[in-house]
Amino acid sequence: MAQSSFPCSGLAVNCGKVEEVENQEEGTTRKPVIEYHGIDQVLVEEMVYEALVWSSLHGLVVGDKSVQRSGKVPGVGLVHAPFALLPMPFPENQWRQAVELTPIFSELVDRVSLDGKFLQESLSRTKKADAFTSRLLDLHSKMLEINKKEDIRLGLHRSDYMLDEQTKLLLQIELNTISCSFPGLSSRVTELHRNLLNHYGEVLGLDPKRIPGNNAYSYFVEAFAKAWTEYNNPRALVMFVVQAEERNMYDQHWLSAVLKERYNITAIRKTMAEIDAEAELLSDGTLLVGGKAIAVIYFRAGYAPNDYPSESEWRARLLMEQSSAIKCPSISYHLAGTKKIQQELAKPDVLERFLDNKEDIAKLRKCFAGLWSLDDPNIVKEAIERPELFVMKPQREGGGNNIYGADVREALLRLQKEGTDGSAAYILMQRIFPTVFQTFLLRNGICHKDYAVSELGIYGAYLRNKDNVIMNDQCGYLLRTKISSSDEGGVAAGFAVLDSIYLT
Template identity: 35%
Template sequence: MSKPLYHGYPPELSDEQAQFLLSNLKDWSIANGLAVRPAPSFVASSLDPAGVLATTAPVTLFPSLFPRHCYQEGLAIQKSYNELYSAIARDEEWLREIVEELAGVDEFVAKLWKVHLEVKKEGFVQDITLGLFRSDYMLHLDPEDIEAKPEIKQVEFNTIASSFGGLSSRVSQLHKHLLSIEAYPADASPAISQDTLPESKSVPSLAAGLAAAHIAYGPSKSENPLCVLFVVQDPERNVFDQRLLEYSLLNKSGVRSFRVPFSKVLDETKLDSQRNLIYRPKHAPGKEFEVSTVYFRAGYSPDDYLGDNEWGARLHIERSCAIKCPSILLQLAGCKKVQQVLATPHSPHLARFLSDEETVARVKKTFAPIYPLDRSEAGLEARKLATDTNSAQRYVLKPQREGGGNNIYRSNIPPFLATLPESSWPAYILMEMIEPPPANNVIIRNGEVRKGGVIGELGVYGVCLWRHGDGAADRGHILENWEAGYLLRTKGNESEEGGVAAGFGAVDSICLVDV
């Protein structure tokens, strides 16, 4: 393990200090919407059939230390990433090659692609796409170079349903509040100060992205009022994260939005003869809205597609005039396979999408080497690395599809691959492990307080709105492009998974340090 970023952080707390910090944290979080619905394992649904209970979202007690230059680089490079993924989503030919290879081994990708092709055949009626992105990084500190400085290395790039944009604004406010009431003991200084705690502007920034799409959609064609549609899972424990965006969209931009469970899209919307997406709310019989923008907070995982109903809903939306966040092309651009193709050593692809050489080099610097497991030259090399117990130690095996929970780490890789027919191997990519410097923090989840070694993951949000045009991957089609705040997710380092919602970690904020 490398040397820690900062010795003695976070400081030890006396019982009284811990109690003061916790009671302020628990009350502030509920008073300010930093909350989730409790998991059934915490509160049985029979106890609260109406679903009125809420609990503090899993959070860290302290903001985590994070090198200033890494934070700045993550934020600074986001606009280039927005541009990159927008260009990929516009380059159907390039994507097709990757997707068709994947489709053989990944039924979910195959089905998404089929929906795209079906709409393509008929012809698209909406040229504009919205991306609300989150680029996730871990700190990497070369364990073999004692002089090395930490760098950010990309873990993944989310093109659909990027979550925690609501709570991340709140957790950075929480930590600032705890600082302002001196809940952090004096020996946490000089690290924690109002200057070293950057506030995440993700709530207003992401909501402004939805508003930009809504405006770009133009006037209603059906003479109904316009609205944005949040397509959601049901039930959704992380509902406040989403509601915070909805409230900002309404209060700052005056844009109405509605939440519709993915399973009810077909029932509650229709396409008119111009393929305008018309929302007919059950709660307001006779009333209709024309949907300007569909914001998917569901549909990113095969688990969300129970059958024909959901696949039909996806096709229905893709066919419509609504701006999609994301379109199927954009969702597919977020495949790990795309990340792998870009990050394969000596890949020529980045230059295809980013005209500026300096930008290419800067983006490339955030990649950890990623290999395919196919029969290409790089793939054959990767197969050697992955099946050897020694070399596998430095790698993680990831499925191509979105969503956490299925990664295979280090020495578990060779026996896992041994259970799979080689023909299925191309459904996975092999990625060099990112080696984060040791760090410590305290996490509170469901009232349980756990202290110890942690790993943080920086997420940088991005908003990008573009016209597909003729599909050429040039910048001229980009209408809006901005960096949209940050998230830190922190998990105990005994786990190697990172999703807070899945119950492994916590939302966190950054305390900048110069290293």
């Protein structure tokens, strides 16, 4: 149980949607609020054992990448999901703030999605620099051309935040509108932590009631069921669009299993290639897959270039988009969640184009970190001079590609030399320095005692049918905790684990 380092990729789970916890920490050690490292080692070992057992009995599991079939066949090659032994301290005010923001962001996404011109124009330069965004925009253009309307709109978003240590400000990292992972497993981790505090809270001086409830999967399933009801075809199915290999499948299975159990609605799983092979579009817009009508399409693939190895996948995406099935997300929702749009929305007077309520606008703006296009020569100059204060983010989804530190300077200088088109593939963002806490991280049955930083994601479920907003709820959260280190590269990037929050 010693502090240790290990070669790893910085991914919460090395499979499924690759979501890197933002690398925003700095190396100095600060006095933590909760001194987890002071806990008696025998007690830690007891809790570790109990937590590992709990995760095995209660489906807090992923596919083990060392077992070949574990990404394809359920029930084999299981290992507990990586998780933090105890919840991370988080200030109650900022938690409430994040919760309050959720329906406003969902509303914003909906409004932005309806402004096809804004999406196309904002992304026009990115289109030239990024081939993937370009294909998405082409799809979007086609839908604009045929004047495709999405009366029933379903969004299952996750807005990610970090808490800036110096200013104590809750700052948004990004807004995910496609394939937000961990609604299933994050709920499990919260339950695990509450369970541990029920048993050990007294000796630890921690109150299980200070861990906010987390039923993300329950809300997601409710959203599917309500969307399915709106679609109004009792024989139609829900379709999960998945990758061919998915070691994070149990996170998804929690949704489909509970959908079946609570609502008796069947979800099928299909890859984009399978959809291309099996799907057909009826003249009334009905999407049939394997002869069965699809009411709701839930994307857990399709967000990254790797998900489109051939034209087959693009054909499938187009067919789905053309259909009357409820797409979670539609191409418009998908584009509304890109980093470039995030940066555009942060510009003065842009939010006002989409929202009326001034208080709401003020709330959103308060959580915006500094966001800049690389068109701004002053900012680029500043970033070259003080790269440690910036993060360079590529348009591409899926994390792991952010640029930090001296690399920011190098990249900016290279882009300046190459000309302007390439720079449109990036945005610049203020670097956030979150508080460092003591933690225990568990992976592969091994406990690592270390210092860590966290990123908070709040799930939002949004469903409307024309003018009728059926759901707009904050629904659970994801806390990802990652080893902190003074060194950004290599081993020190650490790995992220699932966590929950403890309100302080």
